[in-house]
Amino acid sequence: MNGEWLIRGRDGRLSVYQMSHDAALCRAEQVPGGSWGAPRRIGGDQRLHPGPAVGQGADAYAHLVAWRPTASGESGLVHCTHFRPLLAALDWEPVGHPNGTGDRTGPPAVAVDGHGRAHVFVRNGGGGLSMRAQKQKGGWGPWRDLKSAQLQDAPVAVAGRDGRIEAYAYRPGRLIHWLQEEQATEFRMADSVQTEIRPGTLRALATSDENTTLFFTDASGTLCAWRPGAEPVPLATAAGPGPVAAVRCELDGHDCTLLAQRSSSGRIAFAAYPSEEEEAGAWWTESGPALPADATVSLALDADARVVAATLSPSTGQLLLARRKDEAGLALGAWEAV
Structure with a gap:
């Protein structure tokens, strides 16, 4: 999944989103901090391609976006809203294709603004970034070409604390940043920085x-960490090959950013530092068992604002969870199979 797939719902329950064959599934706590239910298919019987994206708004509603096959050699994007983990999600609704018709152009990203409107980002057939957003009173606005070219890999999108959406993408040799000046306004390419990254x-x-x-x-x-307007700041040698999971949390009374990544040894490595104080440095500490190569990690805060880490392996279907203990530092309890 593109984005954090472990989230806390409006009712305090944690849930995870995962793919199984051609369907998106959700598993959720029966009560906050309690046992977990079985995986349930969401969005109806729509067949999906792998690689959906997950986003969450300030209202805690989950939004998922995925490609679906529409005709031979063609696909279209669909969107689904899940209001609460134990409720049925809405059916998948079509979002369309950034070029009108065609096959998949790249993995999507989704972010939700302060008014609860989903914004879908995807590389278009010309190699630039396209975006389509929900209207306030229902339906979708037009596809908008945000320009650039030769974009590689999946874009990422995030809502800032003030509800504005920002998006990032990479083209050879350069990271690019788009933002809104205000909510519900047009996006502009705001900044870029020269660097080479791992896909x-x-x-x-x-x-x-x-x-x-x-x-x-x-x-x-x-x-590395990059905030537009400055140069990227090195944090540490990456623990492993994939993306980090990230969450903002309070640790011993300090506002911190916690990162997690499957390490080269197969275990999950954690590093925390005071938010936006990268000069303080970050150091990895490994936890849990060695996991399959396809295992991913996601982070969230539970109903008691405790850090929860989850790992999921598509090849085995095994979901493991660990929660922060009620003690100083970042001490996690035992990893448990769900």
Whole structure:
């Protein structure tokens, strides 16, 4: 999934989203902090391609976007809203194709503004970035070409604390940033920075009321943090090959950014530092068992604002969870199979 797939719903229950064959599934806690139910298919019987995106608004509603096959050699994007983990999600609704028709152009991203409107981002057939947003009173606005060219990999999108959407993408040698000046206004290409990155390592997070931060691994294997308007800041050597999971949390009374990544050893590595104070440095600490190569990690805060980490392996279907203990530091309890 593109984005954090472990989320806390409006009712405090944690849920995870995953793919199984051609369907999107949801698993959720029966009560906050309690046992988990079985996976349930969401959005109806629509067949999906792998690689959906997940986003969540300030109202805690989950929004999913995926490609679906429409005709031989063609696909279209669809969107689904899930209001609460134990409720049935809405059926998949068509969002269309950035070029009108054609096959998949790249993995989508989705973010939700302060008014609860989903914004879908995807690379278009010309190699630039396209966006389509929900209208306030229902339906979807037109596809908008946000320009650029030769974009590689999946874009990432995030809502800032003030509800404005920001998006990031990579083309050879350069990271690019788009933003809105105000909610429900046009996007503009705001900044870019020269760098080389490893494919598949972008992750964005709102790290303060004013800023979002993009995390990525550069070509040398260094995990970096970038806030537009400045140069990327190296944090640490990347623990492993994939993207980091990221969450803003309070640790021992300090506003921190917590990162997690499947390490080269197969275990999950964690690193925390004071939010937006990258100069303080970050150091990895590994936890849990060695996991399959396709395992991914996601982070969230539970109903008690405790950090929860989840790992999911598509090849085995195994879901593991660990929660922060009620003690100083970032001490996690035992990893448990769900």
